[in-house]
Amino acid sequence: MNVLPKMLFLFQTLQIVDRVECFGKWQKDIMKFVWQGKKPRIKFKILTDAKERGGFALPDLRLYYEAASFCWMKDWFLLENTDVLDLEGFNNAFGWHAYLWYDKVKVHKLFKNHIVRKALFNVWIKYKDLLENKTPRWLSPMEAKASKILNMEGGWAKYCEIIERVGDNWKLKSLEKLKDKVRDWLHYAQIQETFKKDEKIGFQVEKSKLETELLEPKTKVLSRMYNLLLKWNTQDETVKSAMIKWAQDIGHNIMFEDWERLWTTGMKFTACTALKENIMKMIYRWYMTPVKLAEIYHLSDNKCWKCKEAEGTFFHLWWTCPKVKAFWEMIYNELKKVFKYTFHKKPEAFLLGIVGQRVSKKDRTFFLYATTAARILIAKYWKAQELPTLEEWHTQLMDYMELAEMTGRIRDLGEEAVEEDWKKFKDYLQKHYKLYEC
Template sequence: MNVLPKMLFLFQTLQIVDRVECFGKWQKDISKFVWQGKKPRIKFKILTDSKERGGFALPDLRLYYEAAAFCWMKDWLLLENTDVLDLEGFDNAFGWHAYLWYDKVKAHKMFKNHIVRKAIFMVWTKYKDLLENKTPRWLSPAEAKAWKKPNMEVGWPKYGEILEKVGENWRLQSYEKLKNKVQNWFHYAQIQEVFKLDKKVGFQVEKSKLETELLEPKTKVLSRMYNLLLKWNTQDETVKSAMIKWAQDIGYNIMFEDWERLWTTGMKFTARNALKENIMKMIYRWYMTPVKLAKIYHLSDNKCWKCKEAEGTFFHLWWTCPKVKVFWEMIHNELKKVLKYTFPKKPEAFLLGIDGQKVLKNDRTFYMYATTAARILIAKYWKTQDLPTLEEWQTQLMDYMQLAEMTGRIRDLGEETIEEDWRKFKDYLQKYFKLYEC
């Protein structure tokens, strides 16, 4: 929170990062700080991914830099701020769109001799095909073909304004219609020649992501572009390796919609970071196991710390160990008593909070508190043979519900829905106390 605003100020003020090797060094420094000098347990891409996609939302400085470069480039694309365009393109031989789309950099190599232009142009070439795979609507062939001169006029006609559709095909409007938008008939003929070449590529019919996220918005442009670049940068992590490992352990696939529901709404049951942290650790299998430690340190003993019999894999320690099974059976029975209906005891429900809609909607928040409290207690006794008692679980559950909800969310957020949730929680508490008073 202290470093990022300072970096964003630098990125937006002056684009001077010519050699991007510094981002690799910064990434290593951030990773060293996050993991306290130890080997990372979670991939950097997952750490930087959005929370809505199961990430940790750690800022990626290189993507922020590239998003800031696009914010700077916005004037080059819109062609409206002539003062800025004259200042930054004082020695340009062609129009800005000739460099951005028609690759006139090869003919005019002086364009990249400018330290700022070069840095921004390198970002553009990296994402050009992703942003615009067809001839864009914002492209102005008139500006690209016009002779560059200071104080050039604004209002250059763009493809979105000068094309018309005839049947299934696009064609250039007649000279009579464009007479007020082009300089002369020769200029119109030049545009026609460019149109014939662009027609082979095809034209962007709908608004592209570049238009909706960069060109049209007036505010929050940096965050919009960052989120767009982040989505592309982490698209190969849509199905994360941890999700595959969970499916292998459980013996069947967990639907992707269930994972999304856990990321977007499942972890919003509390404002307490300790509870959210436990869920994220479970998703990405953060806890070190005897099997993993034996591989790292070349140990001969990789048996479970609880039963001392089977291999101490992640899933065994959390679910299939005979001692842990007894503990989860106890929790399952207690929850059935409180909720007064039965539901299946599945590993994804108790370990991840993915209940498969088997728990009623009104009871789901309480259920999340109960299972999270149980997991945190197991983690507390992680490397021992002991397991939590029922009384410890009851105390932990009550503490979490009272502290996290009453003093946290209601006081700080003050939402009516949260107050309704808390009234429901108090009803659960009354049922719970009555049950044990009997």
């Protein structure tokens, strides 16, 4: 929160990062701070991914730098701010689009001798094929073919203005239609030759991501480009390794829609950071187990800390251990008393909060509070042989429910839902245990 605004100011005012090795060093420093010098337990890509895709939204400085580069290059694409273009391209031999699309950098090497232009151009080349895999609509062959002079006029016609669709093919408009945009018949012939070459590549029919996220918007351009680059950078993490491990442990696949629902709305039942933290730790299997510690430190003992019999895998410690099973059975029985109906006891519901249709909609908020409180208690007794008692669960749940009632808000559900769950829990305690006097 403190560092990012300062870095963004630098990225947007001085685009002079030629060697990108500095980003790797900064990333290592950030990871040392996040993990307090210990070995990371979650991949950097997952940490930087957006929250709606199951990430932690940690800023990626390199992607922010590249997004800021595109904000700078926006003038190069649009060709509207002639004062800026003259200043930045004072020694250009060709039009800007000749460098951006027609590889005139190979002919005029002086273009990349400029410290700012070189840094920006390197970012463009990196993402060029992703952003524009066909001849773009914003490209101006007229400007690209023009010899660059100072105080060059603006208003260059782009492909979206000078070509038309004829059946399944594209055709350059006639000289008569373009008489206001071309100088003479020779100029028109030059554009026609360029059109024939670009036609082999094909033309962009719909608006590209570059147009919708960078060229058309007037506000929040940096955020739009960062989110676009982030999505591409983390696309190989769509099916995360933790999701695969959960499917192997549970014995069946969890639908991707259920994961998305968990990331987008499943954690909005509370404003309490401790509860959200536990959910994220469970999703990414953050807790160290005897099996993992034995692998890291080459230990001979990898047995469960509680039963001392089976291997202490993550799923065993959270679900299949006999002692843990008894604890979850106790929580399950108590929830049936509160809800006054029976529902299936599934690990994905109790450990991840993926409830589905197992619990009635009006009871889901309380179910999430109850199971998350139970998980936090298990985590407190992580390496101990004993497990929390029912009274401890009552106290822990009462604290979280009181917090929800005091804050008076549960996102997407409202204050009434909080009060209803709190009243239900108080009635349950008073009826069965006389622990709470209304």
